[in-house]
Amino acid sequence: MSLRRRAVLVHRRTELDELLDRHATRGQAEFFLRTRGRTLEEVQGRHDAVVEARRAVAGAVPSEWALAEVERGDLDRFLFAPEDVVLVVGQDGLVANVAKYLDGQLVVGVDPEPGANAGVLVRHAVPGAVRVLGSLAQGGAAATVPSDDLTMVHARLDDGQELYALNELFVGHPSHQSARYVLGIGGRTERQSSSGLIVGTGTGATGWCASIAHDRGGRSLPGPADRALAWFVREAWPSPVSGVSLIEGVLGARDEALVTVQSDRLVVFGDGIEADRLDVGWGQDVRVGVADRTLRLAS
Template identity: 30%
Template sequence: MSIEYAIIVKNKTRLEALIERFNTKSQAKFYIERLRGDFHDYEIEDEIFHDSLNSLQSQLSKVIKHKIVDRTYLPSYIFSDKNVIVTIGQDGLVANTAKYSQSRPIVAVNPDKGRYDGILLPFDTTNFIGGVESVLSNNYQSRKVNFAEARLNDGQRLLAFNDLFIGASSHISARYKLSFNESTEEQSSSGIIVSTQAGSTGWLSSVFNMAYGVAGLFEKNITPKHPKLKDDQLLFAVREPFKSIRTQTDIAIGMINNKNSLRIESLMPTGGIIFSDGIESDFLQFNSGTIATIGIANETANLVRI
């Protein structure tokens, strides 16, 4: 099937989000400068992004028809087999888009190489068109990335490119029953993080930083080691587990692969939640009676490479 449209996925810049919040640019500027912030940096960032976006659109228009989709509409947007997806923004935008792409090719563009590291952004506005053309000719190289999956006992499911969070929607302790590798225990904690290979250097790394920091206070000369996951592995970590008469802390961390899974039963009457990749607005309710099975999804992200 031939590609007919390029779908450009973008996010609002910080300046656009401020103007949306305060109605005008002048009011946004007053707010930031009153707090002694550097409003000029917001302006520079916005200008560079829109210069990159304009360049991207101009080049695409010579090759293929295109339209823009804002990140906020991704959960309800249905991509077609006739689409090539072009993201322009930070790495997180690639993660958010990949969940809804259904393995369609993604050309990820870094709009500001002086501001974003771009671990997931192999292209910029000087070379991305080559990536698009390779997809149009069906002669492209890509990196396949596995998703984590949370599947509920009512059939609902949620994918994660970087990580899943299972816990409470506020800063109260989450209560649940956790089963892993033939062991089961009731727990109370700040929630569970499940990380993919792609996300292992992000949120999950903060758990290890905290653990080594605490251990280092009592034990000197500890060399921090962060996990290096394979593409077919997930790592889960329980945040701040609390031991009591009813709750245990023996299952604090574990590796999930294609041969096992993590099972979590909610013990929270209300306020239980599962969300992925830091997007709390796209979530599954996780209240009493709900059982979540966490494993590796069948779907993969399809990231075009140079």
Template identity: 35%
Template sequence: MSEYYQFRFILVMRKTRLQELIERFNTWPQARFYLEHNQVDAQDYLDEHDLYQRRLQEAERTLKALGRFQLLERRLLPNYQFGPTDIVVTIGQDGLVANTLKYLEGQPVIAINPDPDRWDGKLLPFEIGELQSVVTRTLAGKSACKTITFAEARTNDGQRILAVNDLFVGPKSHTSARYLLSWNGREETQSSSGIIISTGFGSTGWFQSILAGALGVSGSESHPLKKGFAWHEQRLQFTVREPFPSRTTGTSLVFGAITLATPLKLESQMPENGVIFSDGIETDYLAFNSGTVVTISLAATQGQLIV
């Protein structure tokens, strides 16, 4: 029996582009016809899929030799019960790492890049050949680990959602959101296309696109947060998108830091179509309609990424 049998190794995977196309078109020949009809190289989809499956098989063999093993598809993450001693391994792109971290309670994540020639993988420090040594170092407490601060949105009716990268609060479609914003002892009624709340982990993503647009409009070239901020920093950054000034709506509270002492509170003034979602997953959302008050703060839960 393996000396590590008391641990459970969870291998988190995602469907390949080929598998998603087959689900859409029922068979691979039909999917291939669709691709080739649009002058897309179908062989690239096959090559990507075949390599990913080989990497999954290699990871499974490695982890099964060490102890108890579970293969988990990404869509099952919200309902899976992780144990406190689980060791979680992801094989996929950066987005899979963020998706996985959100459903853990501090268990370490080892992120494997299945195809370094295809994916840069800023959050994927390891290749498949390193998996066994990284796992054994992690179990021995000898691996370096980065702590990641999460964002939390909690509504006045008890609903809660976490974010690893960012939260969006606003309209479901391309319309205006109306709400009362309260922060740092001040409040303002606003109309905008929504609010982005970024963590340090996500501060080089969506947040940077908003910052780049603001710098372009203002004619500036630099900003203190142009390169983001640290993953572990005990802060979030909120940005109001396209705030509209009018007799009843203001634009003075459009950018600020959320800390333990300065949470952000938003009260919806929208009869319908208001949403709160995290990490770009629009299908998993909380309703943000009239009567809903949401408080955005630093989450007690933190992520641990092996580096």
């Protein structure tokens, strides 16, 4: 007996939702926005666009499928099934937020406001997402749609804890002050004191890594599907006991960066979500490399 296919619609609270939570009434929210040169109509319009996009995408899910909805804040408590089709309605960052919880499921990124802030991960307006769902329904269990496998980055602690990210991972002090550790890459090791290590994918090459690479003369960065990672040490500090010769490079598919912690506490977090992190103590090892899983994103 075949399993019933399920669509999982992922969304996040809108700015209007957050404003009403904070200010209790529309009148108070409107006053707050007006003091900052904005209008409630603008915020309401964006809210309505997101709500309508969610309604339209949910309505296009084939009748024989199950449908579940999950808000971004509940992702770490939601169990995805291997046969799920994940419909992400929002901005690029929401696709990155959900990627770490997936392992091969098809993701359809849906832009509720096409043309307003063009993204690279929310590739479909609502009509395009509806067509993808139609193609999957017509093809049955064996249906496929064009997609790209985007490289992810993976961190593993010596106690078995692990973390995945779509854009980049940060290893360093929780307040971004000086972190002390030994870095090992490609047979070389160096004791360092720095603002942390950034290891990024080609998808993340337009963000944090791009900023660092630009400041260092424009190092070439991997593409989103390349099985390679760019890595940068931030603000390495030269001293009699810490070096600055091992500060940037590229990790291939089989390479790893080994960080041995020499501070009381460091953290590892991905895609800018500091609340979802691994805590690492003195003497622990962190291994960072190309993940064995990818994000399968409908093109």
